[in-house]
Amino acid sequence: MLLPVSVRIRILLYLGVLIFLLGLGAPFLGLIDVPISFFLKNKLHLSAHEVAIFRLVASIPLYVSFLFGFARDVFNPFVSRDRGYMMLFGVICAATYVFFAFSDVSYTMLLVAVALSTIAFLFVNAAQAGLTSALGQRNVMSGQVATMWTIVQSLPVLAAYWLGGIFSDLLEGKNAADAARLIFLTGAAIMLAIAAFALWHPRVVYDQVHDAPKEKPHPFADMKRLLAHWPVYPALAIWFMWSFAPGSVTPLQYYLQNTLHSNDAQWGEWNAIFAVSFIPTYLLFGYLCRKVPLRTLLIWGTAVGVPQFIPLLFIPSATAALLAAIPIGLMGGVATAAYYDLMIRSCPRGLEGTVLMMSIGLYYIAGRFGDLLGTTLYDRFGGFGICVAAITITYALILPTILLVPRALIATADGEVPKP
Numbered sequence: 001m002l003l004p005v006s007v008r009i010r011i012l013l014y015l016g017v018l019i020f021l022l023g024l025g026a027p028f029l030g031l032i033d034v035p036i037s038f039f040l041k042n043k044l045h046l047s048a049h050e051v052a053i054f055r056l057v058a059s060i061p062l063y064v065s066f067l068f069g070f071a072r073d074v075f076n077p078f079v080s081r082d083r084g085y086m087m088l089f090g091v092i093c094a095a096t097y098v099f100f101a102f103s104d105v106s107y108t109m110l111l112v113a114v115a116l117s118t119i120a121f122l123f124v125n126a127a128q129a130g131l132t133s134a135l136g137q138r139n140v141m142s143g144q145v146a147t148m149w150t151i152v153q154s155l156p157v158l159a160a161y162w163l164g165g166i167f168s169d170l171l172e173g174k175n176a177a178d179a180a181r182l183i184f185l186t187g188a189a190i191m192l193a194i195a196a197f198a199l200w201h202p203r204v205v206y207d208q209v210h211d212a213p214k215e216k217p218h219p220f221a222d223m224k225r226l227l228a229h230w231p232v233y234p235a236l237a238i239w240f241m242w243s244f245a246p247g248s249v250t251p252l253q254y255y256l257q258n259t260l261h262s263n264d265a266q267w268g269e270w271n272a273i274f275a276v277s278f279i280p281t282y283l284l285f286g287y288l289c290r291k292v293p294l295r296t297l298l299i300w301g302t303a304v305g306v307p308q309f310i311p312l313l314f315i316p317s318a319t320a321a322l323l324a325a326i327p328i329g330l331m332g333g334v335a336t337a338a339y340y341d342l343m344i345r346s347c348p349r350g351l352e353g354t355v356l357m358m359s360i361g362l363y364y365i366a367g368r369f370g371d372l373l374g375t376t377l378y379d380r381f382g383g384f385g386i387c388v389a390a391i392t393i394t395y396a397l398i399l400p401t402i403l404l405v406p407r408a409l410i411a412t413a414d415g416e417v418p419k420p
Contacts, residue, residue, distance in 0.1 A: 097191065241398050266321075
């Protein structure tokens, strides 16, 4: 039975606030990541390839994100389950930020700080991801949850890249210790806010997901069940290819700054415009997902997304790049939301956290190694065009992969119960 509209709205609002705060506090996203990337580039004078290597190594915990999701799904060391994970590890992540805020600044310190804070953060992230996916799947509202998730997730990215770029410019006038302290104390304040938010226990959110305790199967049995669940494989393969995008991060940053002479704030603005431009087509997906089968939205969303980065071949200036970010973002919205919807539908019951955290791990594995490949292509061929070609070819491979998704899984619109 479908939930009343008022109940669905309450669930979506609660999840939306949680996702927004997590987007701001993540050590590997804009508000923290952007100033650190400029710190490495401008104060430590690292090359594009060296910055990519830093991100690659600092992201090691992200590559095994599924372990944090699996811990959320099979263990319950806290009486409050998801809320317990968010409260405890929110405080631990904040404490990690504070510790490094007052440590001596160096390449090694930044590397260790990002890695350790990421470990604590991922326990919080796993609780949110598992909770969000379970609510979407069990209430036959995966499309609505995917729409909310993608939109709200864009807002902190928008704010973080805009503020992160400005933050970086402001920090240019300060010494390294003050710069690092401001970055990490900001992260600490946000993580404490998440821990405080988790004190709230809306029954409409938690009671239907955390049923009365039942005898849990052995963790190995759960893992075996996951490995035997075919729908997960094409869903994660599609997400991996969409996330790979070789050249869309570090090479693009260096291309805009070194070739088109943009400043730090303009790089942050480019990412903010790119992120916010997804929102209109996220909303379009939210409208269409209740009227059109997911299969149709997957195919057409991907077809529109394949040439997403081609407009970058025709930009003559930094100002033109900011304008080009609008169509580039618009072209990716339906596909991104459809892939989230697909992943939620693909989760085996009780292992939602594992699958969604696995998607986060794949996102960063694909993104970091794609960034490394992109910087290699950019340095070797001396232009950004080769990166655009690599991105376009990778995206095109998603279309045949959609054929591997079980038809019954994507044959219905949001709110329609699949036929047995």
